[in-house]
Amino acid sequence: xxxxxxxxxxxxxVLWAIWGAVHIFAGVIIITSDATGAVQAVxxxxxxxTLVRDYPAAAGALFNQHGWNLGWIGLVTLLCAVLIWRxxxxxxxxxxxxxxxxxxxxxxxLDLPGHVHFVPGTLMTVFSASAILLSFAVWLWxxxxxxxx
Numbered sequence: 001x002x003x004x005x006x007x008x009x010x011x012x013x014v015l016w017a018i019w020g021a022v023h024i025f026a027g028v029i030i031i032t033s034d035a036t037g038a039v040q041a042v043x044x045x046x047x048x049x050t051l052v053r054d055y056p057a058a059a060g061a062l063f064n065q066h067g068w069n070l071g072w073i074g075l076v077t078l079l080c081a082v083l084i085w086r087x088x089x090x091x092x093x094x095x096x097x098x099x100x101x102x103x104x105x106x107x108x109x110l111d112l113p114g115h116v117h118f119v120p121g122t123l124m125t126v127f128s129a130s131a132i133l134l135s136f137a138v139w140l141w142x143x144x145x146x147x148x149x
Contacts, residue, residue: 001087005141008093008134009084016095017081017132021126023074025103026120030067038063043115073102084135092135103128 001009001133030038035055040048083091103125111125112115 003139006087008138009087012092012131012135012138013081013085015081015127015134016057016077016084019099019127020074020076020078020081022120023070023099024078025074027067027069027071027074030070031064033063035060035063038067042066043110044117044121045117062089069102073098087095089139092139096132096135097130100132 026041026076029041033041036052038060039055040046043051077095080091080095080098084095106121107125113120116122
């Protein structure tokens with residue numbers, strides 16, 4: 001593999017590793033928080049006092065499910081990062097599907113309306129988009145299907 005291709009894959013792997021770790025951490029925070037704390041952790045640009053409520057148990061369960069989803073999505077992308085580092089091109093697609101699709105929802109429903117701060121949320125969207133672009137550049141590289149690659 002040419003050095004530039006390898007460098008692009010490694011940068012992508014590091015971006016996915018950070019993205020995955022942040023999402024695992026966010027999932028743990030949400031699952032270990034009460035309902036009010038979970039909402040405040042997600043929509044960090046909203047005044048926390050406006051989110052203090054007596055949420056029903058079903059809402060707490062919904063937030064826990066969201067935390068679970070963040071955790072497994074983060075874990076999958078973290079594992080993909082290891083595989084991308086090792087030049088596994090299938091992991092490029094899996095990370096893009098899992099992490100990329102998760103971030104589209106985040107961007108549309110939380111970023112665009114202004115419910116979150118740039119760090120960490122929007123920055124993680126920049127990380128995932130950059131990882132996708134870099135790794136897909138390697139995927140689309142001419143001669144990618146040669147035996148020497």
